[in-house]
Every structure is written in structure tokens, then in C-alpha cells.
Amino acid sequence: MRVLVTGGAGYIGSHTLVELLEQGHEVTCVDNYSNGAPEALRRVGELVPQGALHAIEADVRDAAALDRVFETFRPDAVIHFAGLKAVGESVEKPVEYYDVNVTGTLTLLGAMGRADCRRIIFSSSATVYGEPVFLPYTEAHPLAPTSVYGHTKRFAEQILTDWSAARPGVSVMLLRYFNPVGAHASGRIGEDPSGVPNNLMPYLAQVATGRQDRLRIFGDDYPTPDGTGVRDYIHVVDLARAHVAALDRAAQETGTQTYNIGTGRGYSVREMLGAFSVAVGRDLPFEVLPRRAGDIAEMQADCALAAERLGWRATLGVEEMARDLWRWQQANPQGYAAPADQLAGS
Numbered sequence: 039m040r041v042l043v044t045g046g047a048g049y050i051g052s053h054t055l056v057e058l059l060e061q062g063h064e065v066t067c068v069d070n071y072s073n074g075a076p077e078a079l080r081r082v083g084e085l086v087p088q089g090a091l092h093a094i095e096a097d098v099r100d101a102a103a104l105d106r107v108f109e110t111f112r113p114d115a116v117i118h119f120a121g122l123k124a125v126g127e128s129v130e131k132p133v134e135y136y137d138v139n140v141t142g143t144l145t146l147l148g149a150m151g152r153a154d155c156r157r158i159i160f161s162s163s164a165t166v167y168g169e170p171v172f173l174p175y176t177e178a179h180p181l182a183p184t185s186v187y188g189h190t191k192r193f194a195e196q197i198l199t200d201w202s203a204a205r206p207g208v209s210v211m212l213l214r215y216f217n218p219v220g221a222h223a224s225g226r227i228g229e230d231p232s233g234v235p236n237n238l239m240p241y242l243a244q245v246a247t248g249r250q251d252r253l254r255i256f257g258d259d260y261p262t263p264d265g266t267g268v269r270d271y272i273h274v275v276d277l278a279r280a281h282v283a284a285l286d287r288a289a290q291e292t293g294t295q296t297y298n299i300g301t302g303r304g305y306s307v308r309e310m311l312g313a314f315s316v317a318v319g320r321d322l323p324f325e326v327l328p329r330r331a332g333d334i335a336e337m338q339a340d341c342a343l344a345a346e347r348l349g350w351r352a353t354l355g356v357e358e359m360a361r362d363l364w365r366w367q368q369a370n371p372q373g374y375a376a377p378a379d380q381l382a383g384s
Contacts, residue, residue, distance in 0.1 A: 039063050039064070039085045039113075039114040039115055039213075039285065039289070040065075040066075040111060040112060040113045040114050040115075040236075041058055041063050041064070041065050041066075041113060041114065041115050041116070041117060041285065042065075042066050042068065042108075042111060042113035042115070042116045042117070043055060043058070043065055043066070043067050043068070043117045043119065044067075044068050044069070044098050044106065044116065044117070044118050044119055044120035044142075044146065045068075045069055045073065045074065045098070045118070045119030045120030045121065045161075046065070046067030046068070046069055046074070046079070046093075046117075046119065047067060047069040047071060047073075047074025047075055047076065047078045047079050047093075048069070048073045048074040048078075049073075049074075049218070049228070049229040050118075050119060050161065050215075050218055050274060050277060050278065051067070051074065051119040052074070052078040052079070052081075052082055052227045053080045053117075053227060053274045053277070053278040054117060054277075054281045054282075055067065055079070055086075055091065055215070055264075056082055056085050056086055056222065056227070056278065057275075057278045057279050057281070057282050058117075058281075058282060058285075059082070059086035059088075059089030059091060060086055060089070061282055063090075064090040065077060065089070065090065065092070066091075066092040066093075066094060066107065066111045066113065067091065067092070067093045067094070067325045068096050068098065068103075068104070068107060068120070069092050069093070069094075069096075069120065070093065070095065070096065070097040070098075070120075071095065073122070073123065073232075075230060075373075075374040076093070077374040078217060078227055078230075078374060079091070079093050079197070081226045082227065084164045084226065085128065085224060085227070085283055086097045086102055086225060090175060091338075091381060092111070094107055094363075096133035097142075098120040098121075098138075098142040098143075098145060098146055098235070098274075099137070099138070099141055099142050099145050099354065100144050100145070101148060101228065102145060102266050102304070104148075104149035105149055105153075105187065106271060107149075108149050108150070108152070108153035108155065108293075109153070112153070113153075113155055114155070114157065115157035115158065115159070115285055115288060116146065116150060116155060116157065116158045116159070116290075117158075117159045117161075117281055117285070118143065118146060118158055118159065118160050119144075119161045119194070120138075120142055120163060121139040121142065121161070121172040121190075122135050122138045122139060122187070122190075123187065123192075124187065124236050125165065125185045125187045125188070125236065125300070126227075126236060127189035128186035128190070129184055129186050131148055135187060135190050136186075136190055136193075138244055139187075139190035139191065139194060140190055140193050140194055140197070141143045141308070143160075143194040143197055144197060144233045145199070146158075146264055147197070147198070147201050147358065150302045151205070156205075156207055156208040156209060157208070157209045157285075157288040157289065158196065158198065158208075158209070158210055158211070158212050158288075159211040159213060159281055159284045159285060159288060160195070160198055160210065160211065160212050160213065160214070161213060161215070162186070162191050162194070162195055162212050162213055162214045162330065163188065163191045163215055164214050164215060164270075164298070164300070164337060165183055165184075165185060165187060165188035165191060165290040166181050166188055166191050166192045166195065166214060167179050167180070167181060167182070167183075167214075168180075168181070168182035168183050168184045168188065169182065169184065169334055170334065170337065172335070173336060173337075173338050174270075174302065174337065174338040174339055174340040175298060175337070175339055175340060176298070176340045176342075176343075177214070177297065177298055177340075177343055181369045184361075185332070186333060193295075193381070195212050198210045198212065198294065199212075199294045202292075202293055203293075203294075206292070207292055208292060209285050209288040209289075209291055209292050209293065209294075209295075210288075210293070210295070211284040211288050211295040211296075211297070212294065212295070212296040212297070213280060213281065213284060213297055213299050214294065214296065214297065214298050214299060214339075214372050215272070215277060215299050215300070215303075216270035216271070216272055216298070216299065216300035216337065216338075216339050217237070217238075217269045217270060217271045217272065217300075217337075218271075218272055218273075218274045218277050219237075219238075219239040219271050219273065219274065219288075219359045219363060220239075220273040220274045220275065220354070220358065220359040220360075220363050221230075221274065221362045221363050221365065221366035222274075222275065222362070222364055222366070223275070223365070225362075225365040225366045225368070225369040225370070226366075226369075227366075228274075228362075228363065228366030228367070228370065229274075229363075229366075230370070230373030230374050230382075231373075234250070235349060238253075238269075238307060238310060239271070239310065239314065239359070239360075239363055240363075241253065242310070242311065242314050242322065243314075243364065243366075243367040244367075245322050245323065246314070246318045246322060246364065247367060247368075247371045249371075251323065252322075252323035252324050253311060253322060253323070253324040253325075254324070254325055254327050254329065255307050255308075255311075255324055255325070255326045255327065256329055256330040257326075257327075257328070257330070257333065258308075258331060259310040260329075260335040260336070261335055262306055262335055262336055263306065264308045264309070266306045266307035266308045267306065267307055267333060267335060267336070267357050268304040268305065268306045268335065268336040268337070268338070269304060269305065269336075269337050269338075270301055270302070270303065270304050270305075270337055270339045271301065271305050271310065271340045271356065271359060272299065272300050272301050272352055273352065273354035273355075273358055273359050273362070275351060275354060275362075276301075276352040276354050277299055279350065280297075280299045280344065280348065280350050283344075283348040283349060283350040284296050284297065284348060284350075287347065287348050288309060291342075293363065295347070297343055297344040297347070297348060298339040298340060298341050298343065299339070299341065299344060300339030300341055300352070301339070301341070301352040301355075302338070302339055302340065302342075302352075303338070304336060304337065305356055309356070310356065310360075311324060313356045313357060313359070313360040314360045314363070314364065316357075316360065317357075317361045317363070317364040319362035320363055332363050
């Protein structure tokens with residue numbers, strides 16, 4: 039297929055580009071590089087040199103730019119990653135988050151409608167569930183997001199659902215991610231957070247390279263096996279492959295379908311610290327601090343529906359997550375800005 043990927047220069051987007059190109063799809067990436075890097079796209083081209091990858095610098099809120107892309111590329115489907123994604127920042131900058139995540143989705147759907155493009159896979163989040171009423175979360179769990187970021191994903195899901203209901207023949211796939219970690223096994227592409235990382239594993243990676251002095255564990259008195267918070271971590275390559283599976287399914291179905299994308303297994307903060315310490319080859323420093331407001335004890339996905347209907351399931355475990363993250367971090371201690379080989383020669 040011809041696939042338009044918004045936000046394809048970002049963490050999840052770049053790994054998905056690799057999987058799409060390896061499957062023979064022709065891909066155009068639209069990105070304004072606010073959360074991504076042109077260098078990531080260059081490296082994707084290295085990893086899949088025979089692939090058909092085109093890159094256009096544009097903002098997903100720019101209707102005229104999107105119309106030009108749709109007119110020239112004529113995509114069969116869209117994978118929509120473009121958006122702001124930090125939970126804490128969303129509380130501080132609600133207007134920006136609604137503008138990019140909701141207005142951007144509306145603008146994209148307008149361009150799709152004008153071009154009669156009928157398939158979209160949407161990058162959603164388990165944050166739409168909020169506090170667990172039951173675990174593991176199924177797709178039928180009540181939706182009660184507790185952050186601005188979660189609300190923007192929930193609103194975008196509703197917009198997409200209403201859009202598909204009003205347009206017979208269109209297909210919408212809502213993929214609710216849990217906690218993506220890891221990197222491509224080559225070490226060439228990975229997560230490159232700006233500033234201090236918000237998430238556990240990229241923060242741990244910076245502890246291992248000395249950019250942070252120690253891991254701060256917020257709370258060790260939760261009702262979990264070791265007292266620390268439990269999350270469903272998924273390798274980013276498994277997550278990328280879920281998008282390819284959803285793309286194939288979208289070609290066969292119409293209407294809106296929703297899928298949890300996780301492993302179905304929860305890992306605690308201490309378990310992830312232990313796994314990453316093994317990958318690094320030494321114990322990493324940490325301290326325990328009081329719980330943070332808003333954190334929940336446990337999150338875990340029920341991914342049976344994705345296995346049944348998409349034919350997809352996660353295959354990479356916590357060891358691969360830790361190993362591949364450390365390989366990326368070692369090779370790129372400053373992210374895409376300054377690879378290790380450049381640092382060594384400076």
C-alpha cells in the first residue's frame with residue numbers, strides 16, 4: 039500500500055517506518071520535527087535501503103500542506119502518530135495539547151475526506167482508561183482519563199469513531215498503547231527524549247551513562263509484589279509490528295475497531311531496574327521517595343482481542359527491552375544530536 043505516516047520521525051513512528059518498508063509498503067512521512075529528528079529518517083533509510091521512503095516537513099495542523107501531500111502521494115491509508123505526549127507537560131500546557139492532538143486530528147480527517155482516503159490507524163494510549171476499575175484492562179473498560187494528555191487522546195478517539203460512523207466504507211483502528219520501551223536491535227534508532235525523560239527506562243538509560251545521578255523510585259508501599267508500581271511494558275518493535283497488522287486488518291474491515299497493545303504482563307519498577315542493571319553489567323544507583331500524586335499502583339493489558347483479530351502478539355521480553363535500549367544508549371549517549379563515534383573523534 040501507499041501509507042502516509044504523520045509523526046514518523048518520532049520514537050514509535052521511526053520503528054514503524056522500518057516495519058512498513060520491510061513489508062514492501064511505499065511510505066511518505068509528514069513531520070514538523072518537534073518530537074522527532076530528520077536524522078532518524080536518514081537512519082531508517084540505512085536500515086531498509088531498498089524501501090520507498092519520502093519525507094515532507096509539515097505540521098499536521100496545516101490543511102494546505104496536507105492537501106498537497108494527499109494530492110501528490112494519494113495514500114491508501116494513514117498512520118497517525120503526530121502529537122504531544124508528555125502527561126505532566128499536558129497539565130501545564132493544556133491549550134497546546136488540545137491544539138496539536140485534537141485540532142491536528144480534525145485537520146487530518148478533513149484532508150483525508152477531501153482526498154477520499156478511507157483508512158486510518160490512530161496512535162492512542164492506555165491513559166484513556168484512568169484508574170483501573172478492574173485488571174487487566176480490556177477494551178470495554180470504562181474511559182476516565184485523569185490527565186490533559188489522556189483527555190486529548192479520548193477526544194480524538196471519539197472524533198475518529200464519529201467520523202467512521204458518518205462515512206460508510208471507512209476503517210478506523212484505535213491502538214491503545216501501554217508502555218513502549220527498547221530500541222531497534224541495530225542500535226541505530228531509539229528514543230531520544232528532549233530534556234529530563236518522563237518515563238522510567240529512558241531515565242534509567244541516562245543514569246547508566248551518567249547524565250542522571252540516580253533513579254528516583256516514587257513509592258515502594260503500593261499493594262504490589264515488591265511495593266513498587268507495576269506497568270505493562272512493550273518492546274517498541276513489537277508495537278511497530280502491531281501497526282502493520284492493523285493496517286492489513288483495516289483493508290478488510292470498515293467501521294471503528296479498538297485494540298490494546300501491550301504484553302499482557304506487568305513488570306514492577308524494581309524488576310525493570312534489575313533487568314536493565316543486568317544489561318548494563320552493574321547495579322545502578324537509586325533512591326526511594328514518597329509516592330507522586332496521580333500515580334496508580336498497577337496497569338496491565340488484556341491483549342486477547344489483538345491476538346484474535348489482528349493475529350498479533352508481543353514476542354519480545356523484558357531482557358530484549360533492556361538489552362536493545364542499552365545498545366542504543368551506548369551508541370548514542372546524546373541521542374541523535376551526537377553519536378558516540380562523533381564524540382570519540384571530537
